[in-house]
Structures are given as C-alpha cells and as structure tokens.
Amino acid sequence: MLTALVLLIAAIAAGLQLSEARRLRRAQVRPFVVMEFHLPYSSFIYLRFSNLGATMARNVRFTFDRPLASNVPNVKVMDLQILKSGIESLPPGRVIDTFFDNFIGRDEKEDRYVVTITYRGDGYRKPFKERMDLDLGLYRNTSPIRLKGLHEMHAELATIAKALEHFKASGGDGLLAVSPEDLAEREAAWRAHFSAPAQTDAAPAAPEPKRSKRSRRHAARKVEPAPPDPGVT
Numbered sequence: 581m582l583t584a585l586v587l588l589i590a591a592i593a594a595g596l597q598l599s600e601a602r603r604l605r606r607a608q609v610r611p612f613v614v615m616e617f618h619l620p621y622s623s624f625i626y627l628r629f630s631n632l633g634a635t636m637a638r639n640v641r642f643t644f645d646r647p648l649a650s651n652v653p654n655v656k657v658m659d660l661q662i663l664k665s666g667i668e669s670l671p672p673g674r675v676i677d678t679f680f681d682n683f684i685g686r687d688e689k690e691d692r693y694v695v696t697i698t699y700r701g702d703g704y705r706k707p708f709k710e711r712m713d714l715d716l717g718l719y720r721n722t723s724p725i726r727l728k729g730l731h732e733m734h735a736e737l738a739t740i741a742k743a744l745e746h747f748k749a750s751g752g753d754g755l756l757a758v759s760p761e762d763l764a765e766r767e768a769a770w771r772a773h774f775s776a777p778a779q780t781d782a783a784p785a786a787p788e789p790k791r792s793k794r795s796r797r798h799a800a801r802k803v804e805p806a807p808p809d810p811g812v813t
Contacts, residue, residue, distance in 0.1 A: 611637035611701045613670060615712060619719050621726040623683040629662065629676040637699045639707075640667040645694040650681040670699075683720075691716040 612633035618626040627648075631637050648657040657663070657680060667676075693714040700707045758766075 609634050610704065611635050611670070611672065611699065611708070613637045613640055613697050613699050613708075613710065615642060615695050615697060615714070617680070617714055617716055617719070618677060619683075624679065625681045625683060625716065626677045627657070627680045629667070629670070631670045631672050631674050633701075634672050635701055635703075636672065637670040637701060637708075638668065640670055640697065640699040642666065643696045643698075648680070648693060649690055651686050652679075652681055655679065655681070683716075686716075688717065688720070691720075 610633050611631055614628075614630050614632055616628050616630075618628040620626070629640075642663055648663075650657050660678065662676065662678070695712050695714055697710045697712065698707050
C-alpha cells in the first residue's frame with residue numbers, strides 16, 4: 581500500500597514537470613507582439629511595433645481605450661494603415677517605427693493610453709491577447725543616453741576619409757608611406773641644406789696687399805692744400 585502511494589505521488593510529480601516543461605517550451609516558441617513609445621534621443625516621440633517572440637505573428641490588430649492624439653499638425657495617428665487594418669504578418673525580430681508627437685507643448689493629461697493587441701501564432705488554436713499600458717509620463721524629466729548607430733559611424737568614416745585625402749602621394753591615389761629610414765634621410769638633408777654657408781655666383785674678392793706701418797701712417801696723414809699763387813687773379 582505504501583509502495584503504491586509513493587508510485588502515485590511520483591507519477592503525479594512527473595506529470596506536473598512534463599506539463600510545465602511543455603508550457604515553457606510553447607512560451608519560448610510563440611510570437612510576442614509589443615507596441616510601445618520610443619524616444620531615441622530627442623523630444624520626438626515614435627510609436628514602435630515589434631515582434632519579440634520566436635515565431636511569426638499573424639492577423640495583428642490594435643484597439644485603444646481612446647484615440648491616440650498628436651499635437652503636431654497634419655499628423656493623424658489613427659488614420660495610419662497599421663492601426664486601421666492591422667498587420668497581416670509580423671516576422672520575429674521585425675521592428676516598425678512611425679512618428680507620433682513631440683514632447684514640447686504636450687499636455688501631461690494626454691500621456692497614458694491602454695492598447696489591447698490580438699494576434700495568432702502558427703500551431704496555436706486560440707489567439708493571443710495582450711493588454712499594455714502606453715505611458716509617456718515614464719519618460720518625462722529623464723535624461724536619455726545618446727547611442728551612436730550606423731548613421732553616426734558613417735559620418736565618422738566620411739570625416740576620416742576626407743582627412744586622409746591630404747596624405748596621398750603626389751600623382752597617385754594611394755597613401756604616402758614613409759619609412760623611418762626615409763624620415764632620417766630627409767631630416768639629414770634638411771639639416772645639411774640649412775646649415776651650409778650661402779654660396780654666391782660672384783668671384784671672391786682678391787686679398788688686399790699688406791702695407792708697412794710707415795706707408796699706413798703716410799696714407800692716414802691729412803694732406804693740406806697748397807697756397808694759392810699770388811700772380812693768379
């Protein structure tokens with residue numbers, strides 16, 4: 581009797597574990613559609629639709645507790661095709677962004693919405709139904725972190741390419757590469773050029789002949805002029 585009871589308890593425990601493993605397995609391979617507000621790094625507000633699950637989501641539909649309203653002129657959010665007719669198929673990992681509003685001048689009373697998302701998954705008889713809160717108040721008075729993506733990387737690469745234009749060899753498209761030996765030779769030639777005495781085309785002047793002390797004194801003596809001839813008028 582005791583053995584039968586132990587076997588019954590073990591069978592029930594095994595059945596519960598199997599059921600839980602099956603439930604976790606189905607949760608891992610099901611689609612999971614999410615709608616949320618997305619604020620990249622500015623006051624602009626976007627609506628983001630994504631499938632975070634592992635399988636295809638089909639016949640995705642959205643219903644709201646009240647219509648979405650934007651303060652930007654000519655932006656009629658509820659007229660978007662994605663909200664009016666839904667999404668027929670949303671692959672796993674797919675993300676769709678669309679502009680919604682601007683935080684500047686937006687009333688806090690218009691921050692919160694409730695959306696109900698219904699969709700189907702392959703291999704599931706019943707549709708999925710998710711109720712989500714869209715609350716812009718979570719982002720007020722926050723300091724977003726600016727993350728650089730592909731556009732910023734492209735801009736940096738363009739800047740680097742423009743800077744490398746000044747390092748091209750004369751008459752060629754490649755970069756000018758100079759070895760340490762070339763640099764040393766260039767520096768030696770530069771030093772030799774600026775340290776050498778200046779050369780002129782004129783012939784060097786002949787040296788002045790040496791004179792004796794007496795002749796030098798005679799040349800330095802002041803010569804007085806001769807007195808005028810009295811007979812000349």
